[in-house]
Amino acid sequence: MSHPSFPHRLFVRNFVLIFFLFAVFALSPAPLALAADSTNMKTLTAEELLHLLSSPAKPLLFQVGSHMLYMQAHIPGSEYIGAGNTPDGLQRLNARVSKLPKKTAIVLYCGCCPWSHCPNVNPAYDALTQLGFTNVKVLYIAGNFGSDWADKGYPVAKGE
Amino acid sequence: MKKTILVFSAALILLVWLPACRHSSSAQSTALRPAPDFSLTDITGHPLRLSDYRGKVVILDFWATWCEPCKQEIPHFIDFENKYSAQGLAIMGISMDDSEPPVRDFQKQYKMNYPVAVGTSQLADQYGGILGLPITFIIDRQGRILARHIGATNISIIESEVQKALAQAP
Known part of the structure; x- marks a missing residue:
């Protein structure tokens, strides 16, 4: 043999x-979660956002998740826009950006649920890019806002 | 060369595995602290008060109609209601939707057989913040929190915890 x-x-x-x-x-x-990144969204990490927020060139920061989540905890300075998966949320987003220059730096975030399941950031991002905004990014939140932002000791505000 | 391949492989596996662990649901020990009582009105207009369920094992499920992992868990909870309610299990669904109409539609569509109410941010605060969905609490017959599961959870883990809690005397 x-x-x-x-x-x-x-x-x-x-x-x-x-x-x-x-x-x-x-x-x-x-890899499944990363597969959600296969969309054309530009993302940034929490650390990158914190760095940006401490710089003079602060972006506009829009929360495009639920109001219930925003009321409990949100990134200080961020504006509640409305859920990106609802007509009302997208209408509010349109209204908010209607007078802004197309080069305005805008960061969207949600954190309602795991990244690959978030129903809100994609529609909001698509709406802004379709309106011609060229400097839009989405905060990458792998699991949820609690685990990936609040529990890490990053700044949080409550209420309206 | 072989060692290089082995080290490279091990590093690659760790790189893949560690983020995977971060995505899985987590159960957090809460050292059997009492479950905060609350009083809501469910979407059918009936009062829903946790303390009324003392003596029962309670699954308190925070969810929302737009939450995909929540939608995967709910059919299992419907099964649990059928399977274990006679032994003393009660399930409550607390929706974190911003308004009630989609919750009503969802309850009908999924034929949810347990009480559902729309939560408040105050209630969420009482339970340590519901900053992501789903979050599921298992509460024992004495009204103490046995477990908190964040994210979609292997349903057999929840079922096992429920069975253990049901086995304890009221």
Whole structure:
């Protein structure tokens, strides 16, 4: 009985390794969450936003999630616009930006639920880009506003 | 070379796995603190007061009509209501929607068989803030919080906790 040649064994080993890595990617929820980024939204991290907010060139910050969430906790200085998945929310967004220059820096955020399930940021982002705004970004919140912002000790305000 | 491949593979796996862990739901120990009492009116007009359910095991589910992970859990809660209510389980759905009409429509569409009310930010504060959905509390027969699950949770974990709580004497 002949033993497999060295190149053959190397091939089998590499195949097993690649298969294992593929399985990990396929079974992990992380790639699914990242798949939500396959839309054309430009995103920024919490750290990047905090840096921006402490700079002279502060962007406008719009919360496009539920009012209930905003009442409990929101990023100081952010404006409640309305849920991006509702006609009312989009109408309010349109009204808010109607007189702004198209180059205005705007950051949208929600955090109602995991990034890949958020129903609000995509429609709000699309609405602004369709209106011609060229400097719009979305705060990437992986899980929710509680876990990924408030619980990390980042600044939070309450109420209207 | 082999070592390099192994180290590279291990690093890659960790890079993939660690963010994955962050996305999974989390159960947080609350050291059996009493569940804050509340009094709401459910969407059918009936009073919904937590203290009226003392002696029962309660699943208190914070959800919303626009929340996809919530929609995945609700059919299981409907099953639980059928399966365990005779043993002393009560389920309450507290919607964090901004208005009631979509909640009414949702309850009809999903044939929710347990009381549903629209929550308030004050109630959310009482429960430590509902800053993301779903969040599910399991409350024991003595009115103490046994578990808090943040995010979509493996339903077998919730069922197991409910069964253990139901097994305890009222």
